[in-house]
Amino acid sequence: MDLVAEDLSACNTLIVERMHSHVALIPQLAAHIVAAGGKRLRPLLTLAASRLCGYEGVRHVSLAACVEFIHTATLLHDDVVDESELRRGQASANALFGNKPSVLVGDFLFARAFQLMIEDKSLETLRILAAASATLAEGEVLQLITQNDLSTTEAQYLEVIEGKTAALFAAATRLGAVVADRPQAEAEALDAYGHNLGIAFQLVDDALDYSAEQASLGKTVGDDFREGKMTLPVLLAFHDGDTAEQAFWRRTLEEGEQGEADLGEAQRLLERHNGIGRTIDRAETYGEAAIRALDIFPANEAKLALIDVVRFCIDRAR
Known part of the structure; x- marks a missing residue:
C-alpha cells in the first residue's frame, strides 16, 4: 500500500466520484459497503502490476477503480443470495437497506464499471474485464448449484x-501488462500470478470460516457451514470420515438440520481429519505457483x- 499510495488515493477519489448519483439511496448504500471495505486488494494488484511493468500513465487508476466496482457489486449480490447479515464484521447492506436496493445498487456499480471500461478506449481491457465479470457470475451460479x-x-x-x-484477481493483474503495452508473455505471467493468488486467497478464506475469530475474519465463524457451502475443508473431512461422521455432514449440510452444538462438532471433525x-x-502450493509466475520479471520494489x-x-491463516 505504501508503494502505490498516491495511485491508491487517486483510485479512491475516483471511486467516490463515480458512486455519485442524483438518486440519494445509491451513493448512500454504495458508500456503506465501500466504507466497510477491506484492503482494496484487487485494485492494489492492478496498481502494483502496472508499476512492475514500468507504466507511467494514469489509465491504471481508472481500471483499478473499475475492478473494485465489479468486486463490490458482486459482494452486494452475494450477501443477498447468502442472506448474510454481516459483512466484514458490520451490518451488511441488505440487512440495513433491504434486498431489493442492494441488488439494484449492485447493478448500478456494474454499470459504472463498464462506463470506466469504455472511457479507457481499449478493446483489450474491455475484453479482459468483461470476460472476468462473466466468469465471476458463472462461478457464483456454480456455487449455488453445488450448495448442500x-x-x-x-x-x-x-x-x-x-x-x-x-x-x-487474474484480470486485475493482467491489466498491468496491457496498459504498459508489455509483451504477451508478461501479460500471461501476470494472469497466472493473479489466478494462483486468487485460488490461494479463497482456500484460506474457506479454511478461516471454521477457525478464525470474527474480528480477524470480518464475518461470523461458520457462515459457510450454516449456508451449506461445499468447501475443501469439509470435502476432505467428509471423504475421510466414518459412517457416523458422514451421516453428520449429510444431516447438517445436505438436509440443513442444524442444532446449536453442530458447528462445534463440525470444527472437531475438521480438526480430527486436519x-x-x-x-x-494446498493454498501454499498455489501461492508458490503465483510467486514462480513472476520469475519473468526483474527484481524490484x-x-x-x-x-x-x-x-x-x-x-x-497462521
Whole structure:
C-alpha cells in the first residue's frame, strides 16, 4: 500500500466520484459497503502490476477503480443470495437497506464499471474485464448449484473458486501488462500470478470460516457451514470420515438440520481429519505457483510487493 499510495488515493477519489448519483439511496448504500471495505486488494494488484511493468500513465487508476466496482457489486449480490447479515464484521447492506436496493445498487456499480471500461478506449481491457465479470457470475451460479451437495468433487469446488475469485484477481493483474503495452508473455505471467493468488486467497478464506475469530475474519465463524457451502475443508473431512461422521455432514449440510452444538462438532471433525491444515497446505502450493509466475520479471520494489501479497494472504491463516 505504501508503494502505490498516491495511485491508491487517486483510485479512491475516483471511486467516490463515480458512486455519485442524483438518486440519494445509491451513493448512500454504495458508500456503506465501500466504507466497510477491506484492503482494496484487487485494485492494489492492478496498481502494483502496472508499476512492475514500468507504466507511467494514469489509465491504471481508472481500471483499478473499475475492478473494485465489479468486486463490490458482486459482494452486494452475494450477501443477498447468502442472506448474510454481516459483512466484514458490520451490518451488511441488505440487512440495513433491504434486498431489493442492494441488488439494484449492485447493478448500478456494474454499470459504472463498464462506463470506466469504455472511457479507457481499449478493446483489450474491455475484453479482459468483461470476460472476468462473466466468469465471476458463472462461478457464483456454480456455487449455488453445488450448495448442500456432498457429492461435489474437489474439481468442481476448484472450478467454483476459479470462477468466483481467481478470475477477477487474474484480470486485475493482467491489466498491468496491457496498459504498459508489455509483451504477451508478461501479460500471461501476470494472469497466472493473479489466478494462483486468487485460488490461494479463497482456500484460506474457506479454511478461516471454521477457525478464525470474527474480528480477524470480518464475518461470523461458520457462515459457510450454516449456508451449506461445499468447501475443501469439509470435502476432505467428509471423504475421510466414518459412517457416523458422514451421516453428520449429510444431516447438517445436505438436509440443513442444524442444532446449536453442530458447528462445534463440525470444527472437531475438521480438526480430527486436519481439514483446515490440509487446505492451508494446498493454498501454499498455489501461492508458490503465483510467486514462480513472476520469475519473468526483474527484481524490484513492485515484484517484492507482489510476492509479499501472496505471503500476506496465506499468513492470515497462521
